[in-house]
Amino acid sequence: MGTVAVTMVEVWRGGLLESLHTGHGVVCDASGQVRHAWGDPGAVIFPRSSCKMLQALPLVESGAGAGLSPRQLALACASHQGAAVHVEAVSRWLGDLGLRDGDLRCGTEVSRDSDLRLAMIRAGEEPCQVHNNCSGKHAGFLTLNRHLKGGAEYVDIAHPVQVAARAAFEEVTGVDSPGYGIDGCSAPNFATTVQGLAHAMARFAVAGGGSGARERAMVALRDAMMAHPDLVAGEGRACTELMRAMGGRVAIKTGAEAVFVAMIPDLGLGVAIKITDGATRASECAIAAILVALGVLDAGHPATRRRLGAVLENRAGLAVGSVEKARGFCEGRLG
Amino acid sequence: MGTVAVTMVEVWRGGLLESLHTGHGVVCDASGQVRHAWGDPGAVIFPRSSCKMLQALPLVESGAGAGLSPRQLALACASHQGAAVHVEAVSRWLGDLGLRDGDLRCGTEVSRDSDLRLAMIRAGEEPCQVHNNCSGKHAGFLTLNRHLKGGAEYVDIAHPVQVAARAAFEEVTGVDSPGYGIDGCSAPNFATTVQGLAHAMARFAVAGGGSGARERAMVALRDAMMAHPDLVAGEGRACTELMRAMGGRVAIKTGAEAVFVAMIPDLGLGVAIKITDGATRASECAIAAILVALGVLDAGHPATRRRLGAVLENRAGLAVGSVEKARGFCEGRLG
Numbered sequence: 001m002g003t004v005a006v007t008m009v010e011v012w013r014g015g016l017l018e019s020l021h022t023g024h025g026v027v028c029d030a031s032g033q034v035r036h037a038w039g040d041p042g043a044v045i046f047p048r049s050s051c052k053m054l055q056a057l058p059l060v061e062s063g064a065g066a067g068l069s070p071r072q073l074a075l076a077c078a079s080h081q082g083a084a085v086h087v088e089a090v091s092r093w094l095g096d097l098g099l100r101d102g103d104l105r106c107g108t109e110v111s112r113d114s115d116l117r118l119a120m121i122r123a124g125e126e127p128c129q130v131h132n133n134c135s136g137k138h139a140g141f142l143t144l145n146r147h148l149k150g151g152a153e154y155v156d157i158a159h160p161v162q163v164a165a166r167a168a169f170e171e172v173t174g175v176d177s178p179g180y181g182i183d184g185c186s187a188p189n190f191a192t193t194v195q196g197l198a199h200a201m202a203r204f205a206v207a208g209g210g211s212g213a214r215e216r217a218m219v220a221l222r223d224a225m226m227a228h229p230d231l232v233a234g235e236g237r238a239c240t241e242l243m244r245a246m247g248g249r250v251a252i253k254t255g256a257e258a259v260f261v262a263m264i265p266d267l268g269l270g271v272a273i274k275i276t277d278g279a280t281r282a283s284e285c286a287i288a289a290i291l292v293a294l295g296v297l298d299a300g301h302p303a304t305r306r307r308l309g310a311v312l313e314n315r316a317g318l319a320v321g322s323v324e325k326a327r328g329f330c331e332g333r334l335g
Numbered sequence: 336m337g338t339v340a341v342t343m344v345e346v347w348r349g350g351l352l353e354s355l356h357t358g359h360g361v362v363c364d365a366s367g368q369v370r371h372a373w374g375d376p377g378a379v380i381f382p383r384s385s386c387k388m389l390q391a392l393p394l395v396e397s398g399a400g401a402g403l404s405p406r407q408l409a410l411a412c413a414s415h416q417g418a419a420v421h422v423e424a425v426s427r428w429l430g431d432l433g434l435r436d437g438d439l440r441c442g443t444e445v446s447r448d449s450d451l452r453l454a455m456i457r458a459g460e461e462p463c464q465v466h467n468n469c470s471g472k473h474a475g476f477l478t479l480n481r482h483l484k485g486g487a488e489y490v491d492i493a494h495p496v497q498v499a500a501r502a503a504f505e506e507v508t509g510v511d512s513p514g515y516g517i518d519g520c521s522a523p524n525f526a527t528t529v530q531g532l533a534h535a536m537a538r539f540a541v542a543g544g545g546s547g548a549r550e551r552a553m554v555a556l557r558d559a560m561m562a563h564p565d566l567v568a569g570e571g572r573a574c575t576e577l578m579r580a581m582g583g584r585v586a587i588k589t590g591a592e593a594v595f596v597a598m599i600p601d602l603g604l605g606v607a608i609k610i611t612d613g614a615t616r617a618s619e620c621a622i623a624a625i626l627v628a629l630g631v632l633d634a635g636h637p638a639t640r641r642r643l644g645a646v647l648e649n650r651a652g653l654a655v656g657s658v659e660k661a662r663g664f665c666e667g668r669l670g
Binding site (some may be wrong): 011016017022044105107108118182186258278 | 346348349350351352353354355356357379380381440441442443444453456457467513514515516517518519520521524526592593611612613614617649650651652653655656
């Protein structure tokens with residue numbers, strides 16, 4: 001996977017290159033035509049959380065999610081940071097279903113929101129499954145499961161919820177998945193190619209002209225993400241800050257091990273990247289570079305500059321280095 | 336730096352390669368002869384904390400550290416995790432010097448020891464500079480500074496403490512440093528080559544036959560590290576666990592951005608590696624692979640298996656992947 005990857009990100013210190021990150025990336029249109037590519041478009045990757053909007057398609061298409069608000073749909077696509085706003089919303093959602101924390105199968109996770117995390121430590125409270133960054137996706141799975149009348153173990157590979165997720169994933173990526181892994185939240189995560197993932201994002205980007213259930217579901221999920229960037233991740237996070245910086249006109253999503261995707265309705269394009277070593281600092285820098293080069297993100301916006309040319313500060317608060325787009329990667333405007 | 340790096344570590348999930356890490360590495364003897372190399376031995380790197388024993392040489396050579404115990408010398412070479420044992424020892428050391436936390440220049444850092452960190456949060460206590468993983472190194476700098484009668488700003492590049500550190504660093508690596516960066520703890524960190532760093536480690540490995548101040552300092556620092564692995568890092572950490580697994584016969588040290596070094600007295604060899612992307616999971620796996628291949632670390636030891644073939648567990652505790660030595664890297668015994 002690494003041999004044909006290109007250097008996308010460099011980490012500098014004291015005027016010397018300290019570390020670097022290589023990756024694969026594709027910008028593609030809804031017909032599947034590759035407009036720009038770096039590295040190997042056919043590289044097989046796990047999209048991890050970057051494909052949550054694909055996993056949520058059956059929830060909306062089936063009608064199971066008919067009563068859900070855009071806020072809930074945004075949470076279904078989210079890797080939220082377990083702040084109070086996320087935890088309360090998912091808890092209410094479970095309550096609406098007549099379910100509770102123990103019905104989730106995502107596992108517990110310490111809240112990534114420092115205010116809530118510190119408050120819980122001080123109060124001696126243990127983290128629950130709703131604090132897991134994937135709890136919104138799992139509330140969506142449980143909502144679909146009620147509709148499908150499946151058993152309680154909704155993350156099993158053969159469970160109707162996951163069978164539906166896989167079918168939607170393969171249809172929209174246009175790639176028969178070569179395999180699956182178990183994600184951090186215990187749900188199956190289906191492998192695909194960087195190009196397949198970018199193609200799926202382009203289909204989301206152009207959705208809106210047709211009237212089929214899938215197309216309407218794509219619009220609902222995409223627009224929910226763009227309308228509620230605070231729910232898709234959280235304060236200070238790349239997805240939230242960069243979506244705000246783009247004025248709600250682009251939906252983006254990160255995934256573990258340095259995947260990042262974008263759907264750009266104004267251009268009818270989808271983007272997918274994977275940093276080969278799995279470093280999030282690099283995927284955030286590289287997706288920002290691509291969005292700037294495509295003309296949809298302001299290079300000078302503070303949210304951009306925190307990822308693209310990010311200043312590294314040491315423990316005394318001194319500027320000691322930076323995370324930069326690699327020389328030669330994404331130079332100039334991508335036509 | 337990345338073009339000739341070799342793939343050292345692979346991250347697997349669901350039977351598919353999810354991420355990989357490339358790097359440079361050298362095993363060398365005290366004459367500077369390269370016995371084994373991967374990637375580019377001449378790659379320029381920042382050793383970061385892996386060179387703390389080099390930075391501590393002037394402390395011992397000058398006689399400034401004559402009254403220090405092996406425990407203090409181990410702390411001078413440490414990236415400790417700010418557990419009670421480390422914080423108390425460094426605080427006592429400062430007290431012995433008639434100095435206090437505010438005399439350190441390393442910056443504050445939240446303790447990496449979960450017991451102490453949680454206790455401090457519950458008690459509403461703010462982290463101090465002694466909690467910084469480099470506070471032992473800085474206590475050593477302050478001890479040398481008292482001897483040299485330098486000013487308070489002992490991390491300035493032109494300060495006698497840093498001038499002495501640079502001279503020792505360049506002499507023992509055998510390389511004129513091509514530049515420096517400012518480290519996480521605000522001290523200058525001098526760049527060198529992977530081969531230069533391995534050569535320095537080999538010199539430490541064979542020290543003991545001569546009677547010069549430098550050789551005696553090398554022996555004192557190396558033996559202090561091997562005798563007190565708990566002080567060099569902390570419970571659960573790679574340096575501590577792997578040094579224990581090797582029965583105190585090898586000294587190893589990690590550095591930020593995925594540097595790792597080893598000094599092996601029994602073989603008269605030094606090792607240095609740098610993972611190009613800066614990922615610690617990979618540097619720990621790769622150094623373990625090299626130490627196993629050199630015959631000084633048991634591949635089956637639990638401490639080894641937590642780094643080499645480490646099982647990745649998800650939030651529900653399921654085994655979902657592993658961090659493996661790359662196929663073709665360090666196969667068989669390194670003669």
